[in-house]
């Protein structure tokens with residue numbers, strides 16, 4: 001090898017070495033996932049599973065950081081933080097998108113879905129899938145729905161018929177539909193972040209709240225609420241969201257892999273939600289801290305009759321054909 005060739009080869013070797021060092025030193029992309037619930041919930045488990053799958057499949061390229069329990073952002077701040085690029089993934093309940101779209105309000109209509117199978121069918125059907133993109137112009141993309149389950153109403157006095165709720169204060173999520181639902185039975189709804197619910201109940205600043213079995217259990221609401229009426233009157237599910245800007249800026253191969261990991265994590269979270277709806281209910285019964293009231297058909301019908309007129313009030317905002325599609329999924 002002559003001298004010139006030797007120099008060329010050495011330069012090439014040096015270049016390859018520097019280039020590979022640069023690649024391995026390139027910082028992995030960070031996805032911050034902020035949520036408000038405990039880790040032992042469907043959403044908490046789903047988020048942790050997502051992190052685990054990304055660690056496994058995209059090692060060195062992408063890192064997921066999960067912040068549970070409103071540690072990073074509470075309900076009221078997370079979507080604003082997403083617009084600023086301070087967080088990349090969140091999964092607020094479907095009731096918390098009112099400022100961004102009116103179509104998702106459909107999920108709050110009382111006594112719309114008979115059970116979680118109907119919810120799943122509607123979400124995976126054409127209307128549900130269309131709604132994933134309903135906030136694109138506002139900078140948000142829905143990547144998928146995640147189940148938690150049907151809601152129950154807890155209270156410091158027994159609620160059997162709508163008149164029992166008259167004049168009582170209930171914490172609700174930030175949803176006008178939920179506000180109308182409580183007003184329909186003469187109660188006073190208060191929109192408050194999830195992180196404040198336990199203290200509001202404990203100090204008796206409010207009389208009750210509505211939530212799923214896993215949230216009532218994991219946040220210990222049952223320890224400060226002597227009664228839980230098993231109403232199954234509505235659904236509490238989530239929309240996993242990201243910002244259009246972040247999502248579209250991802251390299252195609254990374255976006256595909258991240259979405260796959262997310263889909264797998266959601267499937268896992270949905271299994272957890274079905275199990276927890278049964279297991280956490282039983283743990284609450286076993287604790288003997290709270291009595292679970294089951295309604296007779298006639299008692300339940302009184303709640304339906306009192307609350308169902310709320311549908312009409314929101315029909316124009318949501319879309320009549322959307323409501324009909326939801327009813328058809330039952």
Ligand code: LMR
Nearest residue numbers: 036037093173194211215
């Ligand atoms: C609530 O605010 O009650 C729920 O949306 C909390 C959650 O994320 O499950």
